[in-house]
Amino acid sequence: MCRYLSRYLFFLCVLLIPCVSIAQSATLHPVKEKPAAVNFELLDIDEIQHKLSDYRGKVVIINFWATWCPPCRFELPSMERAWQQLKDKNVVMLAVNIGEDADTIFTFTADYSVTFPLLMDKNSKVIKSYPVVGLPTTYIVDPTGHLAYKAIGTREWDDPKIIRTILDLNQ
Amino acid sequence: MARNFTRYNALILSAIFLASNSSAKVITGIDEQAQLPYWELIKPNLSLRIVQRLPDQTRAYFLGRGFSKSDSDFIASHCFFQTIFRNTSTSTEPHKLEYDLTQWQIKYQKKNHSLLVRKNWLKIWEQRNVQSAQKIAFEWSLLPTKQEYLPEDYNWGMSTYPLPHGAKFDLDIIWYIDGKKYQTIIPDIQCAKDIELSPVEE
Numbered sequence: 365m366c367r368y369l370s371r372y373l374f375f376l377c378v379l380l381i382p383c384v385s386i387a388q389s390a391t392l393h394p395v396k397e398k399p400a401a402v403n404f405e406l407l408d409i410d411e412i413q414h415k416l417s418d419y420r421g422k423v424v425i426i427n428f429w430a431t432w433c434p435p436c437r438f439e440l441p442s443m444e445r446a447w448q449q450l451k452d453k454n455v456v457m458l459a460v461n462i463g464e465d466a467d468t469i470f471t472f473t474a475d476y477s478v479t480f481p482l483l484m485d486k487n488s489k490v491i492k493s494y495p496v497v498g499l500p501t502t503y504i505v506d507p508t509g510h511l512a513y514k515a516i517g518t519r520e521w522d523d524p525k526i527i528r529t530i531l532d533l534n535q
Numbered sequence: 536m537a538r539n540f541t542r543y544n545a546l547i548l549s550a551i552f553l554a555s556n557s558s559a560k561v562i563t564g565i566d567e568q569a570q571l572p573y574w575e576l577i578k579p580n581l582s583l584r585i586v587q588r589l590p591d592q593t594r595a596y597f598l599g600r601g602f603s604k605s606d607s608d609f610i611a612s613h614c615f616f617q618t619i620f621r622n623t624s625t626s627t628e629p630h631k632l633e634y635d636l637t638q639w640q641i642k643y644q645k646k647n648h649s650l651l652v653r654k655n656w657l658k659i660w661e662q663r664n665v666q667s668a669q670k671i672a673f674e675w676s677l678l679p680t681k682q683e684y685l686p687e688d689y690n691w692g693m694s695t696y697p698l699p700h701g702a703k704f705d706l707d708i709i710w711y712i713d714g715k716k717y718q719t720i721i722p723d724i725q726c727a728k729d730i731e732l733s734p735v736e737e
Binding site: 389390393430432434435462463486487498499515516517518519 | 599672674687689
């Protein structure tokens, strides 16, 4: 019986490995040739202006999203948990909303409470200046202002592997 | 107990056999979130799931994005699917997955049709004088026309088909793994039917 059980467990593990790897999604992809991040100036929903170039010397996480995008919503809680670990470690997190106004985003935050800045790219000019074709897409900008990593789709942002990758950019 | 165990053994082995064989098959069923039919293609390094969207659901979604009633009705007159395209390769054995929706073909009533992609809709919105905010919402709600996924990358987005509600069709899809072309047909996909409420007799 133990032999059968161990066989079941083996097959179950084989079947579950792909599911687990999808669920965790902790891979960031290095950007080839690390092009310079296009500078932008955007208001957040509290009407504070954010200029990317002002954050030179820090690691900047730029997440393109929208309230109506289901995978964008999935990753917001893990982004907030990651932000709590990163905010005092020379890292900036900017969630750039596409096409929506402050009222819509503010209402949305009643259900998805986050403390990092929510910027508004109302006319989609900023997202179109980046190599982005789908939401969510996230870029990690290194302290010299170059695109270091990219992720298309949801990630588990507080996964230790991702946190380590981000913090290593500060060295 | 031994007999039960053997039966159990056979059942589990059958499930494993089906699961391993499913790499070459299209799985259909009811999507657990949408509670609507889906068709899912699972191939090495790729999964593609398309889930029916009800016309009313699509109408309500775009009304919520600020489209007028006539534009929302126009959108809802088309066949929409929620589409989830994923690179299922892993960082330990990475592969690049690419697709281009303009290469895909809809086979309906012995004719080939192209999907409606972002540039097609943009032309429609220009003709209908749709405002910029609505055009932006529509564009980003669609599955990207072309995309390149590395391990664990994926998108959700709507794919749109110039077919009537309830139409059954085959979808001839093309994708590339590390630059190598692959092609298959997902048969018997069905656009959602429109729901017409009729008065209930008491």
